[in-house]
Amino acid sequence: MPTMIPRRRREEWLLTLPTFFWLTLFFIIPTVIVLAIAFKPAAPHGGFGEGWTLRTLMELGNPNYPAIVFRTLWISAVATALCILIALPVGYCLARASRKWRQFLMLLVVIPFWTNFLIRIFAWKQVLHPEGILKKTLVALHLVAPDATLLYNAGAVMLVMVYTYLPFAILPIYAAAEKFDFSLLEAAQDLGSSRLGAFYRIFIPGIRRGLLTATLMVLIPALGAYVIPDIVGGPTSEMIGNKIAQRTFVDRNLPHASALTGLLLVTVLVVTGGLYVLVRMRKIPRALGRSLAATGTGNLTTTAENTAPVTPESIADLVAEEEKNKEENAEEDAT
Amino acid sequence: MPPFLSFENISKSFGSHKAVDNVSVDVSRGEIFSLLGPSGCGKTTLLRMCAGFEEPDSGRILLDGVDITNIPPHKRKVNTVFQNYALFPHLSLRENIAFGLRIAKRPEKEIQAEVDKMLDLVQLTDHADKLPAFISGGQKQRVAIARALINKPQVLLLDEPLAALDLKLRQRMLVELDGIHDEVGITFLYITHDQGEAMGISDNIAVMNQGRIEQIGKPTEVYEAPRSSFVAAFIGDTNFFEGTVTEEKGTEYLTVKIDGFPDVTVFNDKNAHKGDPVYLSIRPEKFSVSVEKPAENEHVNAVEGIVEEVIYMGSHTRYWIRVQDYRISTNRQHIRYALDEKPIQWKDRVWLSWRTDDGYMLERYAAADEKLLILPEE
Numbered sequence: 001m002p003t004m005i006p007r008r009r010r011e012e013w014l015l016t017l018p019t020f021f022w023l024t025l026f027f028i029i030p031t032v033i034v035l036a037i038a039f040k041p042a043a044p045h046g047g048f049g050e051g052w053t054l055r056t057l058m059e060l061g062n063p064n065y066p067a068i069v070f071r072t073l074w075i076s077a078v079a080t081a082l083c084i085l086i087a088l089p090v091g092y093c094l095a096r097a098s099r100k101w102r103q104f105l106m107l108l109v110v111i112p113f114w115t116n117f118l119i120r121i122f123a124w125k126q127v128l129h130p131e132g133i134l135k136k137t138l139v140a141l142h143l144v145a146p147d148a149t150l151l152y153n154a155g156a157v158m159l160v161m162v163y164t165y166l167p168f169a170i171l172p173i174y175a176a177a178e179k180f181d182f183s184l185l186e187a188a189q190d191l192g193s194s195r196l197g198a199f200y201r202i203f204i205p206g207i208r209r210g211l212l213t214a215t216l217m218v219l220i221p222a223l224g225a226y227v228i229p230d231i232v233g234g235p236t237s238e239m240i241g242n243k244i245a246q247r248t249f250v251d252r253n254l255p256h257a258s259a260l261t262g263l264l265l266v267t268v269l270v271v272t273g274g275l276y277v278l279v280r281m282r283k284i285p286r287a288l289g290r291s292l293a294a295t296g297t298g299n300l301t302t303t304a305e306n307t308a309p310v311t312p313e314s315i316a317d318l319v320a321e322e323e324k325n326k327e328e329n330a331e332e333d334a335t
Numbered sequence: 336m337p338p339f340l341s342f343e344n345i346s347k348s349f350g351s352h353k354a355v356d357n358v359s360v361d362v363s364r365g366e367i368f369s370l371l372g373p374s375g376c377g378k379t380t381l382l383r384m385c386a387g388f389e390e391p392d393s394g395r396i397l398l399d400g401v402d403i404t405n406i407p408p409h410k411r412k413v414n415t416v417f418q419n420y421a422l423f424p425h426l427s428l429r430e431n432i433a434f435g436l437r438i439a440k441r442p443e444k445e446i447q448a449e450v451d452k453m454l455d456l457v458q459l460t461d462h463a464d465k466l467p468a469f470i471s472g473g474q475k476q477r478v479a480i481a482r483a484l485i486n487k488p489q490v491l492l493l494d495e496p497l498a499a500l501d502l503k504l505r506q507r508m509l510v511e512l513d514g515i516h517d518e519v520g521i522t523f524l525y526i527t528h529d530q531g532e533a534m535g536i537s538d539n540i541a542v543m544n545q546g547r548i549e550q551i552g553k554p555t556e557v558y559e560a561p562r563s564s565f566v567a568a569f570i571g572d573t574n575f576f577e578g579t580v581t582e583e584k585g586t587e588y589l590t591v592k593i594d595g596f597p598d599v600t601v602f603n604d605k606n607a608h609k610g611d612p613v614y615l616s617i618r619p620e621k622f623s624v625s626v627e628k629p630a631e632n633e634h635v636n637a638v639e640g641i642v643e644e645v646i647y648m649g650s651h652t653r654y655w656i657r658v659q660d661y662r663i664s665t666n667r668q669h670i671r672y673a674l675d676e677k678p679i680q681w682k683d684r685v686w687l688s689w690r691t692d693d694g695y696m697l698e699r700y701a702a703a704d705e706k707l708l709i710l711p712e713e
Contacts, residue, residue, distance in 0.1 A: 186388055187421035189408040191435040191486065197409075205425040 035265075038258035046252035056255040060263060069267060072239040075154055075229075076222035079161035083169040083218045084211065086162070091173030091210070092203065095180065106174075109167050117164070121231050124160050125151065128232065152234030160228050165221060169214040176210025177203075216272060223268050240264045337400070339364035339522055340385070340490055345394035347380055354380040355391070356546035362490075362539075367516055367523040369533040372543035373569070378526045381543075382492050385524060386415050398489055409438075414483035415492040419499065420475045422467035428478050429454070429463040435486040453481040456515065473504045480515065490522045497532060509535055530570045534558065542566045558618075563699040567616035568707035574663050575705060576615040576694075580607050588691060591615070595659025599636045600691040605698065614700035621693040622665040624654060624679060629688045637688040642681055644711045654679065655711055656687055662710055663687060 038056055040048035094105055112120060127134045128150040138144040150156060180203065188198035204211070226241030233239070240260060247257035338361035347355040355377040362368040370378040383389040385396060387408030395404040403411055414435070422431050430437075432453050436446045454460045457477035462470055467478065476496060483491055496512070497505040513536055516523055527533050533540050534554040542549045542557055542565070550562045561567035564575060578593035589603045591613055599615075607613055623629070629637050640658040653666045665687065667679075679685055 181419075181421070183417060183419065183421050184423060186386075186408070187415070187417055187423070188434070189388075190386055190413075190415045191482065192409045192438040193434075194409055197438065202423055206423075208425070 031265075034258050035262050036258075037254050038256075038262055040255050042253045042255045046254070048254050056259045059256065060259055065260075065263070068238060068240055068243060069263065071154070071237070072223060072241075072264075073267065073271070075157055075161070075237065075239060076219055076225070079158045079165065079222050080169075080215055080219045082158070082162045083166050084173075084214060086166060087169035087173045087214060088204075088211075090170050091177045091207070092199075094170070094174045095177035096182065109170055112167070118227065118231075121160060121164070121228060124156075124163065125232055128156055128159075151232060152237075154233070154237040156232040157225075157229045157237045157239075160232050161222055161225060164228065165218040168217040168221070172210045172213040172217060173207060174210075176207035176213075180206045212275075215275070219271065220268055223271065224264060240267070336363070338362060338397075339399055340368075340524065341397045342381065342385075343395050343397065345381065345384065345391045345396070347377075347384065347389060347391050353546050355384075357394070358543075358546070358548050359394075360541050360548065360551065362522060362524060365520050365522055366538040367513075367525055367536050369525045369527060369537040369540045370543055371527055371530060371533040371540050371570075372549075373528055375545075376543040377546040378528075378543050379494060382415070382494055382524065382526050385490070386413055386492055387411050412486075412489040413492060414486050414488040415494060416476075416479045416483050416496045418495040420467075420479040422475055422478055422482070424467055427464045427466055428459055428470070431467065431478055432481045432485055434482060439486075449485055453485045456484075456518065457481045472500050473508060476500065476508055477511075480512070484515070484519055484521065488521060490524055493523060493525045495527055496525075497527075497529070505532070512536060534570070542569065544569070560695055561616055561697065564614065564616065564697055564701055564704040565699075565707070567695075567697060568704045571618065572664055572709050573616045573618050574661070574665075575697075575700070575708075576617065576661065577700075578613050578615065580609050580611045580613060583609055589613070595661065596638050597636075599694075600633070601694055601696060602692045603696070605696045607696065614697040615694045616697055617689060617694040619653070619665045620668075621689045622663065623688045624656070624665055624667050625686050625688070626677075626679065626683070628686050634691050635688050636691060636694075637686055639684060639686055642679060642683045642685055645679070645681055652679075654685075656685060658687070662713075664709065 037048055039052050039054065041051060041053045041055065043049040090109075094102055094109075097105060126132055129135065130149065130151070132150075135144070135148075135150050138150075139146050144150075184202050184206065185195075185198045188202045189195065193201060224241050225239055226245050229237055229239045229242050230245065233242070240263065244257050244260045244264070247253045247260060340362040342358055342360045345355055345358045346353070358377070358381065360368075360370075360381075370381060372378050380389060384391050387403075387406060387410075391404065395402050397403070398411075398413070403413075422428075423434065426434070429450055433446050433450045436449060441449075450463075451460070454463050457480060459470075459474060459477055459481070462474065467475060470478070476499075479496070480491075493512075497508050500508060509532055516536075525533070525536060537554055539551060540554055540557050541551045544565050550557055550566045552560070557566055558570055561570065561573075567573045567575070576593050576596075576599075578591040578596075578599065580589050581592045581598070582590035583603070584590060584600065587603055589601045589607060591599045591601050593599055593615075601613065601615060605613075628639075629635060638658050640656040640663065642654055643657045643662060644653075644655040646653040648666075649669075651666045651668045653664070656663045656665060669676075
């Protein structure tokens with residue numbers, strides 16, 4: 001019935017419209033305004049002046065900035081990696097724990113949210129302070145030198161970032177692990193894999209969507225972090241977020257802050273896009289290896305290639321494949 | 336010949352529940368051995384101990400003379416076909432099947448050749464690059480078998496492998512499984528609660544109930560010569576009769592008095608004596624149903640009863656015939672064109688007869704096992 005299709009389309013449009021307007025009004029337009037300000041000249045007493053200019057953008061060429069972008073990237077990357085490394089076993093244990101234990105452990109994960117974010121970070125400042133409890137304990141145990149500093153450096157920023165963002169890594173990993181069929185781990189062991197091997201080869205690929213979500217949930221806020229490096233960081237751990245705040249509140253140079261915001265936006269897009277491409281590219285050597293193996297001319301398909309940990313397939317691909325296969329199966333069942 | 340796989344006095348408890356209670360089973364090399372029993376009888380626990388996922392509290396498991404009781408699962412030359420197949424969802428069928436060989440770090444060329452051979456054996460070559468989510472239940476089943484067999488296990492464990500399939504497919508897969516067994520010659524330990532599957536595929540069956548072995552034997556033995564009322568009732572359908580020996584007829588036969596029956600002659604293979612209580616199991620198909628009284632014959636017992644229920648099944652008809660307190664289940668094969676016969680109907684008076692050798696004396700009887708019998712509502 002051809003008349004059905006346009007009608008369904010129209011309904012889809014009607015359903016999408018409110019969201020579309022909402023996003024346009026409160027997200028797209030403000031973002032465009034912020035980015036547009038980057039092309040305005042700075043006014044001497046804050047705000048921005050008349051006319052358009054590319055000068056602010058040119059100033060981003062200042063050798064200072066690549067260093068800050070790079071630092072932002074590596075601090076965020078390390079914090080994200082640490083979060084994932086901690087969240088993986090936690091998510092696994094949560095999913096395997098008995099109901100009662102699970103509720104209790106989940107409570108522990110979310111309890112920090114009951115206290116204000118700023119208060120918790122100031123608490124860390126107390127802990128890491130030269131006269132703080134952690135420093136004194138470590139010195140007493142001869143684990144650090146008496147003149148070592150725990151505060152105002154990249155280490156402190158990463159530590160507090162991991163502390164702050166860990167629940168955002170645990171929750172998606174737990175959500176994925178909870179749906180994971182743990183009998184698959186037994187199957188892997190049955191086929192000769194050790195416990196750890198089964199975890200790596202079967203569990204991690206099995207929760208890859210949760211892993212990707214966790215990575216993005218931590219990485220994106222980390223890239224834009226401002227409060228954490230501002231409070232526990234120092235000049236050597238300044239991130240883009242700090243620079244944006246400084247340009248806005250101290251220098252009152254809105255165009256410059258906007259340009260930096262654009263830079264941050266591009267960084268986030270490049271990183272997430274890069275992750276996506278990396279994930280997609282994994283398919284190419286595999287497919288290549290398979291065809292080579294099929295023709296007997298050699299192979300690129302190694303064990304690691306085929307069972308590598310994070311391989312989120314494109315959902316669209318899967319759906320298309322599923323449709324195709326369903327049809328084939330239907331034909332088969334019919335015969 | 337010493338047994339290939341043997342469970343020696345295995346016991347295992349979960350909390351206060353005795354899942355497996357002092358079980359000893361011997362499996363010969365190359366046979367299909369079934370563990371048959373209702374859910375919760377301990378058969379799956381026994382299989383999991385063989386695979387290495389559980390450790391027995393006491394007893395040991397020997398495989399080809401080696402004690403494997405405490406060897407971790409990944410070091411045993413034993414592979415499992417899981418009930419839910421447990422295929423790895425992120426790997427293609429080819430990679431699922433290759434998994435064991437990849438873990439063993441075999442050369443790529445060899446892996447591909449072996450996988451191709453397996454794909455051919457289970458007829459899935461055309462689907463090799465699909466993911467498990469996109470194939471049918473029967474195909475998943477075959478992948479699971481191939482994935483286990485490719486490792487050339489000493490024993491293949493099959494945990495209710497057909498339970499998730501529909502009836503027609505189950506029957507087809509059973510034949511296929513038998514064919515695969517003939518081809519690879521590996522010892523199969525087959526777990527099932529379906530007596531039809533077990534009878535159809537096994538060389539030997541161990542019937543389990545409440546953590547214990549009730550009987551071990553060939554399918555015909557457990558069917559025709561059940562030792563306990565549980566085995567008789569769990570495998571197929573049967574009728575139980577309770578009586579007392581009134582006379583010994585030589586060494587071979589006994590005369591038994593059953594309430595409401597004329598004297599019944601029973602083959603005495605249990606060395607019962609006058610005055611002993613006996614429990615008989617007589618399978619429905621052993622009875623003949625006739626309208627006329629059968630001719631007197633010392634090798635045939637006969638009793639008159641009233642037809643209480645008739646269910647026509649096409650190839651045969653099932654009858655339940657009332658004799659005093661007994662409702663006797665029987666059936667009649669329609670080996671002749673049924674429309675030409677005068678049918679036996681509800682409330683008809685009929686004669687039931689059976690040969691003296693066709694009733695079997697039970698060693699153990701438990702009234703609770705009568706619940707397993709198929710009886711119409713009263």
